Amino acid sequence: MCTATTYKTKDFYFGRTLDYDFSYGESVVITPRSFLIPLRYSEAIKSHYAIIGMATVIDGFPLYFEGINDKGLGVAGLNFVHNAHYNHEKSSSKTNIAQFEFIPYILSKAKNVEEAIELIDNLNIMDTPFSSKLPCAELHYLIADSNRAITVEFVKDGTRIYENPVGVLTNNPPFDKQLFNLNNYRRLTHKDIPNTFGEVELEQYSRGMGAMGLPGDLSSQSRFVRVAFVKLNSLSKDDEKSSVSQFFHILNSVDQQRGCCEVKEGEFEITLYTSCYNTNRGIMYYTTYDNHQISSVDMHHENLDSDELVVYQLVRDEKINYQN
Numbered sequence: 001m002c003t004a005t006t007y008k009t010k011d012f013y014f015g016r017t018l019d020y021d022f023s024y025g026e027s028v029v030i031t032p033r034s035f036l037i038p039l040r041y042s043e044a045i046k047s048h049y050a051i052i053g054m055a056t057v058i059d060g061f062p063l064y065f066e067g068i069n070d071k072g073l074g075v076a077g078l079n080f081v082h083n084a085h086y087n088h089e090k091s092s093s094k095t096n097i098a099q100f101e102f103i104p105y106i107l108s109k110a111k112n113v114e115e116a117i118e119l120i121d122n123l124n125i126m127d128t129p130f131s132s133k134l135p136c137a138e139l140h141y142l143i144a145d146s147n148r149a150i151t152v153e154f155v156k157d158g159t160r161i162y163e164n165p166v167g168v169l170t171n172n173p174p175f176d177k178q179l180f181n182l183n184n185y186r187r188l189t190h191k192d193i194p195n196t197f198g199e200v201e202l203e204q205y206s207r208g209m210g211a212m213g214l215p216g217d218l219s220s221q222s223r224f225v226r227v228a229f230v231k232l233n234s235l236s237k238d239d240e241k242s243s244v245s246q247f248f249h250i251l252n253s254v255d256q257q258r259g260c261c262e263v264k265e266g267e268f269e270i271t272l273y274t275s276c277y278n279t280n281r282g283i284m285y286y287t288t289y290d291n292h293q294i295s296s297v298d299m300h301h302e303n304l305d306s307d308e309l310v311v312y313q314l315v316r317d318e319k320i321n322y323q324n
């Protein structure tokens with residue numbers, strides 16, 4: 001399971017949890033503007049926007065899970081198993097892109113959601129695997145800038161682009177169903193609730209009863225509702241530390257603890273990492289399952305005009321501040 005969200009204060013924040021039972025060897029990867037991005041079906045992209053994100057680098061190629069570019073656009077790929085559909089035949093009228101090229105392609109060329117949509121309308125996503133060991137990932141995408149968020153799904157019928165007014169994405173079912181399901185929770189509130197039982201005296205015996213019925217389980221539909229409720233009710237100061245702190249609180253509401261979701265006998269899905277990007281400033285923050293201290297990488301501290309990837313291994317060991 002995975003959950004992606006956005007959050008706006010003075011700046012615009014974008015990020016996700018990556019929930020899975022094993023790691024693909026991800027690290028923080030910066031793709032500077034002159035790094036040659038090879039494409040399977042067209043010429044390599046020579047000069048482009050700079051990208052920072054979580055990726056695994058194989059044979060020199062940054063296989064991004066999510067990231068942002070230096071213009072403030074964010075893209076995150078989340079599992080969309082049995083629904084994602086890619087083409088086997090090349091198109092003569094559209095640009096052919098292998099599924100694993102989608103995130104670097106969009107982030108290298110689009111500076112906002114409008115430009116991303118223009119590119120996507122002209123794409124034919126191919127089912128070409130990166131290698132025999134890495135088959136295509138079945139994903140759908142949250143794409144957002146500070147003004148607009150969309151969900152993109154490549155399905156059997158073609159490409160679906162949905163406005164995403166919540167700025168949230170999880171996994172199955174398709175996005176229109178996730179959004180419709182929110183109707184069932186429209187009564188949830190952060191306020192005290194009235195007693196509607198007339199003469200019967202009923203006590204508000206606890207704080208937080210306005211959100212009773214908010215689903216607490218780990219299914220993707222329940223995480224969608226939970227993170228939407230938390231995000232849309234979120235309040236924080238608008239400085240960097242307060243915004244980043246609040247962002248992690250939002251995603252921690254759907255954190256997955258080892259032991260609660262068995263995917264195979266004795267194997268459990270957990271939140272491997274949680275990321276948060278300040279899209280205005282090009283800064284990535286992350287925590288990992290075992291390291292609750294927030295680590296940060298600022299793309300603007302690197303030479304963004306270079307032609308070589310910059311890779312930071314994740315700090316995965318717990319940092320405890322022993323006070324005595």
Ligand SMILES: C[C@H](CCC(=O)NCCS(=O)(=O)O)[C@H]1CC[C@H]2[C@@H]3[C@H](O)C[C@@H]4C[C@H](O)CC[C@]4(C)[C@H]3C[C@H](O)[C@]12C
Pocket residue numbers: 001002018019020024056063064065077078079080081099100129130134135136137138139171172220
């Ligand atoms: C497993 C990850 C998604 C996690 C997720 O959504 N979990 C939910 C599980 S469930 O639906 O609720 O069951 C996805 C997100 C990004 C994916 C990676 C990226 O797409 C980059 C490459 C793409 C290659 O084709 C496959 C390897 C890969 C390195 C992918 C491996 C894996 O599929 C990743 C890491």
